[in-house]
Amino acid sequence: MAKPRYERYSWKQFDEDCGKIARWAKNKKFRNIYGIPRGGLILAVKLSHLLEIPVVLSERDIGVKTLVVDDIVDEGNTLSRFLGSLNCKVMTVSLYLGPNPVVKPDLFLRKKEGWILFPWETRTSSRYDGTI
Incomplete structure (x- = not known):
């Protein structure tokens, strides 16, 4: 079995x-x-500083002029469920995109080709996916 x-x-x-x-x-x-917790939180904070806009912590504060971010849209299930829970259409961004997501962000920067280990994660913590 390959690593x-x-x-x-x-x-x-x-x-x-x-x-x-x-x-x-x-x-x-x-x-x-x-x-989007957890992976999108660090990205949101960094972008809030660069764009000089506040981070919102509650879904009820999201509106049409909210940028929604996540670190990775792999299969797209998290993003799909999240967007389905909103009462408005928003623009979305991710750092990485998996090969066949059910939904794509408006902007992504990289294609996923393996397991991504972000600098704020450990190998153990990056495997936890029970946030939503």
């Missing part, structure tokens, strides 16, 4: 990708940003 392929995503890559997202988002005039 799973790991891709280490660095803080440098994260900073560069956040800059790309901020440039894409700048003229869209978002009022706030929401990070």
Whole structure:
């Protein structure tokens, strides 16, 4: 049995990708940003600083001018369920996109080719997926 392929995503890559997202988002005039727990929280905080907009912590504060972010849309089930729970259409961004998601974000920066190990995770913590 082959060992799973790991891709280490660095803080440098994260900073560069956040800059790309901020440039894409700048003229869209978002009022706030929401990070889907857990993986989207760090991305949301970083982008809130770059875009100078607040992070919202409650789904009831999400509106049409909210940017919704997550670290990865793999199969797309989390994003699909989340978007289905909202009362409005929002724009979405992820750092990574899996091969065949049921829903795609409006913007993604990288295609997933193995197990992604983000710099804020350990191998053990990156396997936990019971947040939603």
